[in-house]
Amino acid sequence: MRITQGCFSFLPDLTDEEITVQVEYCLRMGWAVGVEWTHDPHPRNTFWEMWGNPMFDLKDAKGVLMELAECRKAEPEAYIRLNAFDSTRGFETVTMSFIVNRPKVEPVIRMTRQEVDGRSIRYTHEVVR
Template identity: 65%
Template sequence: MRITQGTFSFLPDLTDEEIGLQVAYALRQGWALAVEYTDDPHPRNAYWEMWGNPMFDLADPAAVVHELRECRKVFPRHYIKINAFDSTRGFESVRLSFIVNRPPEEPGFELLRTEAQGRVQRYALRAYATDHPVGRRY
């Protein structure tokens, strides 16, 4: 199963050169960038770990690509994404987010169905990765 979260998630993985071009675009927009990682990519897990501090006022995308490479060295089997934050009044939110690293195997999710009163069906997702403790999921 391939996790599809964020921009470009239905496309083949971006190369470092293509990532650099997306970072350059974000910088031209004046957005701040951050690198984040996780071993639990559940869709409701909105709080990934931040790699270093957010990067403000950059001019060269090489700094972001360097931080990405350093994060990959430490967490080669984790999901890593780049977020571009727009601090413009009225937006003040992430405008671009895309996955830039994936584990070699993505086990996916299990769909859990529970019957409730009457004919009501309730559904939930559970990540197969959570069968293992944190740090050993991939």
């Protein structure tokens, strides 16, 4: 199973050159870029671990790629994503987010649908190892 979260998740994994192009676009737009990682890609797990702080005022994509390389080295079997933040309105809003690293074997998440009282539907998720 392939976890699909964020931009580009239905495409083949991005190469470092393609990641660089996306980071350069983010920087041209004036967005700060942050690196996050997790071993739990459950759809409701929106709070991943931050790898350092978002990189505000960065002008060169190499800085982001250096942080990404360090995160990949420390957490090679983790999901790693880049988030771009737009702070032009005075608060940080995630404008773009995409996965840049995946474990060799991805977990299977099974969703079960159950009809309950009245016309309500309950969904449960289970990670199958």
